[in-house]
Amino acid sequence: MLKRSIAAEGLKLRHSRIWLILFVLPSLSILIGCANYYLNQGVLHQEWYSLWTQVSLFYGEFFLPILIAICCSYLCRLEHQNHNWNSLMAAPISPAHVFLAKLAVLGILLFFVQIFFLLLYYGAGKLLQLSSPFPLETLGWIFKGWLACITIASIQLGLSLRIRSFATPIGICLCAVFMGLGMYLLKLGMFFPYSLLTIGMGILQQKCIMGSENLLFIIMNLLFTILFSFISIYRLKNTDITA
Amino acid sequence: MNAVVTTQKLTKHYEGICRVKELDLQVYEGEIYGFLGPNGAGKSTNLKMLLGLVKPSAGKIAIFGKDFQQNRTYVLQHTGSLIESPSYYGHLTGLENLRIMQRLRDVPDKNITEVLKIVRLEQQKHKKVAHYSLGMKQRLGIAMALLAFPKLLILDEPTNGLDPGGIEEIRELIKSLPGQYGITVLLSSHLLAEIEQMATSVGIISNGQLLFQGRKDTLQEKSKNYIFLRTGNNEWAQNLLQQKGYHPVKYKEQLRLANLTDEEIARINKTLVQANLDVIRIEEYHKSLEDIFLELTRKENNLC
Numbered sequence: 421m422l423k424r425s426i427a428a429e430g431l432k433l434r435h436s437r438i439w440l441i442l443f444v445l446p447s448l449s450i451l452i453g454c455a456n457y458y459l460n461q462g463v464l465h466q467e468w469y470s471l472w473t474q475v476s477l478f479y480g481e482f483f484l485p486i487l488i489a490i491c492c493s494y495l496c497r498l499e500h501q502n503h504n505w506n507s508l509m510a511a512p513i514s515p516a517h518v519f520l521a522k523l524a525v526l527g528i529l530l531f532f533v534q535i536f537f538l539l540l541y542y543g544a545g546k547l548l549q550l551s552s553p554f555p556l557e558t559l560g561w562i563f564k565g566w567l568a569c570i571t572i573a574s575i576q577l578g579l580s581l582r583i584r585s586f587a588t589p590i591g592i593c594l595c596a597v598f599m600g601l602g603m604y605l606l607k608l609g610m611f612f613p614y615s616l617l618t619i620g621m622g623i624l625q626q627k628c629i630m631g632s633e634n635l636l637f638i639i640m641n642l643l644f645t646i647l648f649s650f651i652s653i654y655r656l657k658n659t660d661i662t663a
Numbered sequence: 664m665n666a667v668v669t670t671q672k673l674t675k676h677y678e679g680i681c682r683v684k685e686l687d688l689q690v691y692e693g694e695i696y697g698f699l700g701p702n703g704a705g706k707s708t709n710l711k712m713l714l715g716l717v718k719p720s721a722g723k724i725a726i727f728g729k730d731f732q733q734n735r736t737y738v739l740q741h742t743g744s745l746i747e748s749p750s751y752y753g754h755l756t757g758l759e760n761l762r763i764m765q766r767l768r769d770v771p772d773k774n775i776t777e778v779l780k781i782v783r784l785e786q787q788k789h790k791k792v793a794h795y796s797l798g799m800k801q802r803l804g805i806a807m808a809l810l811a812f813p814k815l816l817i818l819d820e821p822t823n824g825l826d827p828g829g830i831e832e833i834r835e836l837i838k839s840l841p842g843q844y845g846i847t848v849l850l851s852s853h854l855l856a857e858i859e860q861m862a863t864s865v866g867i868i869s870n871g872q873l874l875f876q877g878r879k880d881t882l883q884e885k886s887k888n889y890i891f892l893r894t895g896n897n898e899w900a901q902n903l904l905q906q907k908g909y910h911p912v913k914y915k916e917q918l919r920l921a922n923l924t925d926e927e928i929a930r931i932n933k934t935l936v937q938a939n940l941d942v943i944r945i946e947e948y949h950k951s952l953e954d955i956f957l958e959l960t961r962k963e964n965n966l967c
Contacts, residue, residue, distance in 0.1 A: 424766045424767065424769055425766070425767065427766045428763045428766035428767050431755075431759060431762055431763045431766065432752055432755070432763060434755060434759060435754050435755060435791075436754060498752060501753070502748075502749075502750055502751050502752070502753060503746070503747055503748050503749070503750045504750045504751070504752065505716075505750075506711075506716060506744075506746045506747060506750050507744070507746075507750035507764070507807060508750075508767075509714075509715070509716055510714040510715070510716060510739060510742070510744045510746065511739060511764070511767040511768060512736045512737075512739040512740040512767070512768065513736075513767055514735075514736065658718065659718070660711075660716065660717045660718055661711070661716040661717070663716075663746070663747060663750070
């Protein structure tokens with residue numbers, strides 16, 4: 421049943437302009453990051469790692485969270501418009517599957533966005549003629565970043581389900597990301613979902629988190645995702661639908 | 664006859680205001696049940712509760728003999744619906760919209776072809792729904808509701824926004840559903856004429872309360888016929904008839920009598936003539952369904 425719901429969610433994205441955003445925002449991050457790197461080569465000596473600090477900062481702390489929030493708002497706006505909640509919630513699909521199908525589609529989209537960003541990073545490094553070997557840690561950052569994306573998506577999706585406005589949840593997301601930076605600096609990043617992206621993608625510290633920390637990171641992501649999904653599903657189940 | 668929909672004391676409060684009050688609905692298999700009431704009477708709220716879109720404050724819902732809460736998926740699998748305005752994804756074509764519903768309901772491709780034929784949208788299926796006219800959107804909505812050929816079809820104001828030709832077409836379609844596909848239809852309307860022409864059973868609701876429920880012919884029978892009498896001296900005639908045990912009421916220039924058989928009328932006439940009173944006119948007044956509806960709903964409003 422979940423598979424069918426996911427297929428239905430996929431169909432809704434046809435002829436949609438959301439694809440544009442999925443390509444444009446990572447490209448913008450790379451462009452700005454590369455420009456920064458290029459202009460500050462005097463102080464940035466660590467080649468791939470230095471490039472990563474620049475591109476991932478713009479991507480992970482700004483464009484990616486915005487992208488997640490936009491996708492969530494978009495997926496919900498499809499239902500908020502034209503009374504679609506009525507037909508969706510009167511279909512023989514459990515509220516849990518309605519939510520999880522959307523989260524799954526977001527997971528798939530964000531996976532491709534992460535891969536696309538990785539390719540752009542690689543391409544940019546080659547263009548800038550970085551001579552050291554490509555750091556394999558990046559793969560880990562991309563994957564852990566993806567996990568954090570899903571955590572944030574589970575929250576944003578819940579917000580967008582609730583708030584009919586397109587922009588408000590995106591604004592909330594931006595505020596939360598800045599708060600996340602603060603939490604990260606206070607060493608509380610693991611306990612604030614929006615900081616997980618900073619940790620996972622190795623944005624501020626290019627050390628690869630190890631062993632127990634890795635485990636904590638994965639557990640916290642899982643916990644947050646389950647918790648926020650549960651809240652949204654519970655709400656979807658128990659409140660009146662206004663279409 | 665099997666009851667398809669049964670509700671027991673179904674109630675819904677919104678912020679302390681009672682929108683639906685202790686509704687006991689009974690819809691039987693093969694019926695076209697017309698849910699009639701003025702705007703804001705609680706029709707949509709009630710239909711939404713039957714689909715689980717609105718959670719009841721109190722009361723029970725059983726559909727196909729099963730408790731709704733415990734069998735939500737089963738019930739919804741066999742129920743098609745069109746609530747409020749039609750639902751659609753404007754950036755997709757009519758066909759793509761149906762494909763989404765097909766995934767959600769897990770039905771074969773041939774159903775899509777068939778419902779497109781039924782609502783006559785085959786020519787427009789590749790057009791974006793945002794560019795559809797209101798009537799076409801409404802027909803697409805009906806197609807989506809029909810897609811799984813459900814046992815129960817719930818339609819909220821199905822002819823809203825249609826032109827007269829379209830109304831006629833949809834009306835004929837709805838009337839054919841029980842016979843052709845074995846679908847029980849529960850529809851709402853604030854237009855009496857519509858219910859009168861489509862429904863086999865009627866539920867009249869006003870201010871959240873069910874004022875009448877039953878077969879349409881019962882409702883029509885319920886309509887009391889009045890006899891209006893006009894005589895040379897109405898006061899004298901009234902006294903005389905009261906002595907004979909009738910209850911004439913003065914009504915403008917006439918006397919009004921309710922519930923008389925033909926024999927009684929003949930006897931009254933004879934009495935008056937024998938008393939040397941001129942009988943000028945004996946008129947029968949048949950109340951239309953509209954009068955009954957207005958009377959029922961008005962009485963309700965006066966009580967508040």
